[in-house]
Amino acid sequence: MSEKKRTTIILFSGEYDKAMAAYIIANGAAAYDHEVTIFHTFWGLNALRKNEHVPVQKGFMEKMFSKMMPRGADKMGLSNMNFGGIGPKLIKDIMKKHNAMPLPQLIEMAQEQDVKLVACTMTMDLLGLHQDELLEGIEYAGVAAYLADAQEGNVNLFI
Amino acid sequence: MSEKKRTTIILFSGEYDKAMAAYIIANGAAAYDHEVTIFHTFWGLNALRKNEHVPVQKGFMEKMFSKMMPRGADKMGLSNMNFGGIGPKLIKDIMKKHNAMPLPQLIEMAQEQDVKLVACTMTMDLLGLHQDELLEGIEYAGVAAYLADAQEGNVNLFI
Amino acid sequence: MSEKKRTTIILFSGEYDKAMAAYIIANGAAAYDHEVTIFHTFWGLNALRKNEHVPVQKGFMEKMFSKMMPRGADKMGLSNMNFGGIGPKLIKDIMKKHNAMPLPQLIEMAQEQDVKLVACTMTMDLLGLHQDELLEGIEYAGVAAYLADAQEGNVNLFI
Numbered sequence: 510m511s512e513k514k515r516t517t518i519i520l521f522s523g524e525y526d527k528a529m530a531a532y533i534i535a536n537g538a539a540a541y542d543h544e545v546t547i548f549h550t551f552w553g554l555n556a557l558r559k560n561e562h563v564p565v566q567k568g569f570m571e572k573m574f575s576k577m578m579p580r581g582a583d584k585m586g587l588s589n590m591n592f593g594g595i596g597p598k599l600i601k602d603i604m605k606k607h608n609a610m611p612l613p614q615l616i617e618m619a620q621e622q623d624v625k626l627v628a629c630t631m632t633m634d635l636l637g638l639h640q641d642e643l644l645e646g647i648e649y650a651g652v653a654a655y656l657a658d659a660q661e662g663n664v665n666l667f668i
Numbered sequence: 669m670s671e672k673k674r675t676t677i678i679l680f681s682g683e684y685d686k687a688m689a690a691y692i693i694a695n696g697a698a699a700y701d702h703e704v705t706i707f708h709t710f711w712g713l714n715a716l717r718k719n720e721h722v723p724v725q726k727g728f729m730e731k732m733f734s735k736m737m738p739r740g741a742d743k744m745g746l747s748n749m750n751f752g753g754i755g756p757k758l759i760k761d762i763m764k765k766h767n768a769m770p771l772p773q774l775i776e777m778a779q780e781q782d783v784k785l786v787a788c789t790m791t792m793d794l795l796g797l798h799q800d801e802l803l804e805g806i807e808y809a810g811v812a813a814y815l816a817d818a819q820e821g822n823v824n825l826f827i
Numbered sequence: 828m829s830e831k832k833r834t835t836i837i838l839f840s841g842e843y844d845k846a847m848a849a850y851i852i853a854n855g856a857a858a859y860d861h862e863v864t865i866f867h868t869f870w871g872l873n874a875l876r877k878n879e880h881v882p883v884q885k886g887f888m889e890k891m892f893s894k895m896m897p898r899g900a901d902k903m904g905l906s907n908m909n910f911g912g913i914g915p916k917l918i919k920d921i922m923k924k925h926n927a928m929p930l931p932q933l934i935e936m937a938q939e940q941d942v943k944l945v946a947c948t949m950t951m952d953l954l955g956l957h958q959d960e961l962l963e964g965i966e967y968a969g970v971a972a973y974l975a976d977a978q979e980g981n982v983n984l985f986i
Contacts, residue, residue, distance in 0.1 A: 516974075519689075519825070521685075521686065521689055521827075522747075523748055526839075526870075527839070530839055530868060530869065530985075533949075533970055534970060534973070534974070537970035537971060537973075537974050538974055538978075541971070541974055541978070543974075543978070550689060551685055551689065551748075552685075552747070552748045568765075570761065570762055571762070573758075574749070574758070574762075577749060578749070588840075588870070589841055589869075589870045590892070590895060590896070599888055599891075599892070603888055603889070603892075603952075603953050603955075604953060606886075607952050607953065609949065609952075609953065631692075631768065634766050634768075635759065635762050635763060635766065635768065637762075652692055652693060652696040653696060653700070655693070655696075656675075656693070656696050656697055656700055656702075656823070659822070659823045660673050660675075660697075660700070660702070660822045661822075662822070662823070663977070663978045663980070664974070664977045664978055664980070664983050665823050665824060665825065665983060666825075666837070666983065666984075667689075667825040667826060667827050667985060668839075668985050678848075678984070680844075680845070680848055680986075681906075682907055709848060710844055710848065710907075711844075711906070711907045727924075729917055729920065729921055730921070732917075733908070733917070733921075736908060737908070790851075790927065793921075793925050793927075794918065794921050794922060794925065794927065796921075811852060811855040812855060812859070814852070814855075815834075815852070815855050815856055815859055815861075815982070818981070819832050819834075819856075819859070819861070819981045819982055820981075821981070824982050824983060824984065825984075826848075826984040826985060826986050
């Protein structure tokens with residue numbers, strides 16, 4: 510085991526507020542000099558999507574899924590008080606007023622702080638997401654890689 | 669503390685995708701030679717229900733609850749894009765295409781790998797679930813047993 | 828690292844059943860002689876609200892948010908089978924029948940057992956919650972304080 514503390518977060522959820530929590534903890538832990546990994550699986554993968562349409566070959570069901578899921582962090586809804594999409598706008602306005610960083614900036618900051626952002630390849634297949642549709646500079650792995658990180662970890666969270 | 673690594677998961681949620689995540693991590697950790705426990709509480713207990721009706725004496729409210737909850741892993745909905753029950757069918761079709769194991773098989777595999785499956789007796793009472801309605805070969809315990817496992821654990825998750 | 832075991836729970840969710848799970852684990856861990864912290868953030872802050880109206884100066888959006896969020900533990904909904912507010916009543920009736928402690932009492936018990944209850948100041952700002960609106964005897968902190976606790980922890984959960 511290395512001497513560095515380690516924080517490993519599974520981001521399963523696809524909501525703006527939960528992803529914010531994940532990235533705030535990750536950035537905090539990185540500032541504390543932890544080795545930090547966020548492992549994105551299922552709906553959490555949507556936080557890593559580019560916000561433009563990327564033309565890739567897909568089957569019918571994959572096309573449908575990827576059309577209905579939010580394209581990137583900024584388009585995600587809230588887990589609570591979403592109000593058909595008005596909730597996220599309200600929260601973002603309040604965040605601006607309080608100078609809180611919006612999610613896309615939190616993700617950029619995580620990348621600058623060398624937080625390892627991993628996309629779960631198995632669930633990418635299930636949801637029909639291709640590497641071309643996801644942000645640059647992330648890694649691709651499965652549950653074995655997650656466990657290798659997590660079993661040496663100090664803070665393990667499932668969000 | 670034993671030399672073996674230990675993974676302890678609380679499965680609180682009653683959705684197909686979250687239960688899949690729990691069982692994929694559990695099976696992965698067992699393959700990595702961890703001692704693994706999944707502690708099922710609240711809606712997560714539904715993953716352990718037999719899929720046939722079991723005649724047991726229940727009060728009115730317990731009967732209502734257990735009628736409205738999914739009877740077994742295969743009947744659970746999705747936490748996202750459930751679309752009134754179409755979402756799970758779509759996901760299962762896609763999983764078949766990718767040779768991904770469906771949830772009931774993941775549970776069988778966990779039992780074969782000696783993952784300890786525990787049902788929380790306190791929440792069984794609350795939801796009106798009887799031992800006869802749950803799968804064979806599982807254990808029954810409360811929060812003290814959970815903590816005894818978790819406090820020696822390397823990977824602790826709440827799903 | 829101190830010799831005492833440590834349990835640190837982030838309560839992000841604002842539902843009665845999830846908060847119950849958090850407080851049952853916390854009380855169990857305290858009985859096991861762990862140092863226990865529950866760090867309340869986002870919707871989990873509602874568990875700490877006083878149940879009466881507290882007159883404080885707020886902007887329009889903060890007023891709206893705090894009006895629509897449940898005022899205290901007893902008013903929270905269920906994450907599943909909420910049925911427009913009937914679900915929580917049913918659960919509470921069943922709990923009474925089984926002599927299970929309702930959430931407000933679980934919170935009192937946690938305070939008596941010296942479980943450290945922390946409110947996340949950053950998300951208090953976002954949701955427009957003031958200290959006057961929250962229970963007495965809690966602490967106020969941010970992600971750095973959370974990490975300081977969690978990185979020495981045995982059981983870390985995100986609920």
